[in-house]
Amino acid sequence: xxxxxxxxxxxxxxxxxxxxxxxxxxxxxxxxxxxxxxxxxxxxxxxxxxxxxxxxxxxxxxxxxxxxxxxxxxxxxxxxxxxxxxxxxxxxxxxxxxxxxxxxxxxxxxxxxxxxxxxxxxxxxxxxxxxxxxxxxxxxxxxxxxxxxxxxxxxxxxxxxxxxxxxxxxxxxxxxxxxxxxxxxxxxxxxxxxxxxxxxxxxxxxxxxxxxxxxxxxxxxxxxxxxxxxxxxxxxxxxxxxxxxxxxxxxxxxxxxxxxxxxxxxxxxxxxxxxxxxxxxxxxxxxxxxxxxxxxxxxxxxxxxxxxxxxxxxxxxxxxxxxxxxxxxxxxxxxxxxxxxxxxxxxxxxxxxxxxxxxxxxxxxxxxxxxxxxxxxxxxxxxxxxxxxxxxxxxxxxxxxxxx
Amino acid sequence: xxxxxxxxxxxxxxxxxxxxxxxxxxxxxxxxxxxxxxxxxxxxxxxxxxxxxxxxxxxxxxxxxxxxxxxxxxxxxxxxxxxxxxxxxxxxxxxxxxxxxxxxxxxxxxxxxxxxxxxxxxxxxxxxxxxxxxxxxxxxxxxxxxxxxxxxxxxxxxxxxxxxxxxxxxxxxxxxxxxxxxxxxxxxxxxxxxxxxxxxxxxxxxxxxxxxxxxxxxxxxxxxxxxxxxxxxxxxxxxxxxxxxxxxxxxxxxxxxxxxxxxxxxxxxxxxxxxxxxxxxxxxxxxxxxxxxxxxxxxxxxxxxxxxxxxxxxxxxxxxxxxxxxxxxxx
Numbered sequence: 140x141x142x143x144x145x146x147x148x149x150x151x152x153x154x155x156x157x158x159x160x161x162x163x164x165x166x167x168x169x170x171x172x173x174x175x176x177x178x179x180x181x182x183x184x185x186x187x188x189x190x191x192x193x194x195x196x197x198x199x200x201x202x203x204x205x206x207x208x209x210x211x212x213x214x215x216x217x218x219x220x221x222x223x224x225x226x227x228x229x230x231x232x233x234x235x236x237x238x239x240x241x242x243x244x245x246x247x248x249x250x251x252x253x254x255x256x257x258x259x260x261x262x263x264x265x266x267x268x269x270x271x272x273x274x275x276x277x278x279x280x281x282x283x284x285x286x287x288x289x290x291x292x293x294x295x296x297x298x299x300x301x302x303x304x305x306x307x308x309x310x311x312x313x314x315x316x317x318x319x320x321x322x323x324x325x326x327x328x329x330x331x332x333x334x335x336x337x338x339x340x341x342x343x344x345x346x347x348x349x350x351x352x353x354x355x356x357x358x359x360x361x362x363x364x365x366x367x368x369x370x371x372x373x374x375x376x377x378x379x380x381x382x383x384x385x386x387x388x389x390x391x392x393x394x395x396x397x398x399x400x401x402x403x404x405x406x407x408x409x410x411x412x413x414x415x416x417x418x419x420x421x422x423x424x425x426x427x428x429x430x431x432x433x434x435x436x437x438x439x440x441x442x443x444x445x446x447x448x449x450x451x452x453x454x455x456x457x458x459x460x461x462x463x464x465x466x467x468x469x470x471x472x473x474x475x476x477x478x479x480x481x482x483x484x485x486x487x488x489x490x491x492x493x494x495x496x497x498x499x500x501x502x503x504x505x506x507x508x509x510x511x512x513x514x515x516x517x518x519x520x521x522x523x524x525x526x527x528x529x530x531x532x533x534x535x536x537x538x539x540x541x542x543x
Numbered sequence: 544x545x546x547x548x549x550x551x552x553x554x555x556x557x558x559x560x561x562x563x564x565x566x567x568x569x570x571x572x573x574x575x576x577x578x579x580x581x582x583x584x585x586x587x588x589x590x591x592x593x594x595x596x597x598x599x600x601x602x603x604x605x606x607x608x609x610x611x612x613x614x615x616x617x618x619x620x621x622x623x624x625x626x627x628x629x630x631x632x633x634x635x636x637x638x639x640x641x642x643x644x645x646x647x648x649x650x651x652x653x654x655x656x657x658x659x660x661x662x663x664x665x666x667x668x669x670x671x672x673x674x675x676x677x678x679x680x681x682x683x684x685x686x687x688x689x690x691x692x693x694x695x696x697x698x699x700x701x702x703x704x705x706x707x708x709x710x711x712x713x714x715x716x717x718x719x720x721x722x723x724x725x726x727x728x729x730x731x732x733x734x735x736x737x738x739x740x741x742x743x744x745x746x747x748x749x750x751x752x753x754x755x756x757x758x759x760x761x762x763x764x765x766x767x768x769x770x771x772x773x774x775x776x777x778x779x780x781x782x783x784x785x786x787x788x789x790x791x792x793x794x795x796x797x798x799x800x801x802x803x804x805x806x807x808x809x810x811x812x813x814x815x816x817x818x819x820x821x822x823x824x825x826x827x828x829x830x831x832x833x834x835x836x837x838x839x840x841x842x843x844x845x846x847x848x849x850x851x852x853x854x855x856x857x858x859x860x861x862x863x864x865x866x867x868x869x870x871x872x873x874x
Contacts, residue, residue, distance in 0.1 A: 177839045187840070215834035215842065220697050220792045221784070222831065225589050233587065246697035246792045253699055253789070271696060314687045315694030343687065
């Protein structure tokens with residue numbers, strides 16, 4: 140009896156919620172909060188240029204969606220989950236923010252999405268790498284859009300083994316993130332018939348990689364994989380270049396490398412590096428056209444995160460226009476029901492766990508001879524199909540996945 | 544006039560001076576208290592709680608740095624230990640009420656503080672700072688590696704729960720008044736410690752350690768106790784912070800945090816009671832408010848500039864300078 144009553148009440152309640160939600164756009168304004176690292180380590184990855192991408196999307200809608208004004212507020216998260224949690228709470232409670240974009244450091248993203256879940260607002264995550272964001276930390280209130288670590292490990296390792304790199308040596312940052320990358324890579328390499336001949340753990344962070352690179356070099360493995368991120372990755376690549384690792388015939392596989400990192404290193408240092416990316420500015424006419432616009436605004440070529448911010452915001456605003464509502468669940472459902480076909484993705488779709496799945500690319504950094512300009516940095520070696528790239532729902536720990 | 548008359552005159556004037564100063568302090572504290580009680584109706588309570596937590600952290604640090612003269616560069620370890628312990632206990636044992644979680648976090652931080660103190664107290668100056676930094680880095684790496692902290696993802700979803708099983712802390716106002724009460728309690732405790740005979744010994748140690756030794760004080764014991772009290776209060780600040788934000792993260796354990804609390808104390812005025820509170824308020828505000836405005840790319844340089852300015856021009860910090868000014872002109 141009680142169960143019946145509970146079911147009935149919840150059915151009535153949800154019907155009322157949907158009914159109320161259908162109404163229209165709250166306070167006739169769609170307010171977007173942009174929360175990202177504007178001054179620290181991840182500034183180049185999302186930062187001020189991500190805000191520019193967001194503004195481009197809003198400008199493409201003429202600053203209005205379905206008659207309602209679109210407003211943007213921004214804040215620097217200082218890579219601190221405290222700041223993120225305070226800021227998002229204040230945005231939602233006092234400023235009526237409907238959606239939060241950006242979201243870079245994983246601790247910041249998880250803190251922000253917890254607040255968004257409590258207050259039933261929407262988060263579009265583009266900057267973060269952690270695949271846990273749509274796994275154990277998934278919520279019905281956010282979408283992880285551009286990429287995550289799963290395809291970075293899976294895609295790069297699987298594709299390189301298929302390209303003939305059979306023996307692997309892994310350089311691992313000695314903390315949870317590095318360990319999980321190392322495990323992912325080892326599993327993929329072995330599954331594809333390769334072999335991991337050795338690995339070494341380095342402290343996080345490490346400024347001097349010489350001894351690690353020398354050991355990796357001495358292992359004679361075909362591929363040296365860098366299971367680390369940020370400054371560690373760039374330091375390792377620089378050191379490897381000094382020791383002439385790629386020139387001697389070994390391949391370096393970076394697992395978390397972005398265009399702005401490679402640009403900072405330059406083709407001379409980074410040449411031959413293999414990496415996985417969700418998007419590249421020079422893929423086709425459409426991406427080039429958008430990147431030219433972006434470059435006019437910012438002076439830089441966009442990273443996949445910048446492109447993801449633009450694309451996801453467009454999807455979000457399209458969904459509001461289609462449904463005439465800015466209610467989070469209505470919009471999220473509409474976004475899930477609409478395949479994504481734009482300059483960022485072809486036939487991308489958002490799964491029930493909030494993961495947007497799309498093709499990923501295995502890229503190799505060009506040599507200075509091949510590179511025709513400072514931003515002409517990648518050649519695409521291989522396309523990793525969406526279904527292979529991301530964590531299958533069958534392996535998901537997300538509470539929203541029905542098999543759970 | 545006889546000599547005794549002159550003496551009693553002087554004594555009377557000193558008493559009078561102390562009375563006016565006490566009255567002034569009382570009025571100031573009263574005004575501050577009223578402001579703190581009313582603040583959540585005007586300002587955002589979670590933000591105020593953040594300020595209070597950091598203020599408590601700075602007050603704890605100041606007890607050691609400002610009053611005892613020991614520069615610890617590892618106080619983040621206590622903040623984080625308190626936070627992670629409380630967060631872990633409250634997330635995993637639903638039977639625990641919030642205050643029990645907070646007390647447990649404080650206790651663990653206190654024990655850690657005792658360990659730090661025993662290992663570092665015999666060194667002085669820069670060596671003391673370096674030993675505490677090294678120990679704090681060990682703690683940081685422990686939190687990076689330990690599975691229960693969630694590594695760089697942080698620990699999330701700590702329940703606020705109910706105070707004494709009665710008062711619902713999910714409500715921001717309840718939470719605020721709880722944090723305020725704890726903060727005021729600790730502030731009064733530090734005030735009491737500083738003005739007690741024990742506090743005077745600490746000041747003596749700060750001014751001239753050899754003389755304190757030659758007067759027969761077992762200086763190391765006094766210093767250890769000061770260190771442990773300071774660590775306990777820092778741990779309490781971390782514990783409350785993890786309940787307020789419902790998360791604990793590596794930022795709290797990072798050496799940046801140890802640096803930040805030095806900054807707060809120096810800007811506000813080390814060796815004063817209100818200084819660290821004001822310093823914490825300023826630093827948190829600068830970080831937060833500037834982070835939202837057009838100057839958001841410049842938060843770190845601005846903080847750095849203020850730091851340099853304080854060290855070069857206002858050695859005794861804002862509160863210290865104001866106190867000097869008041870004594871000189873209105874004494």
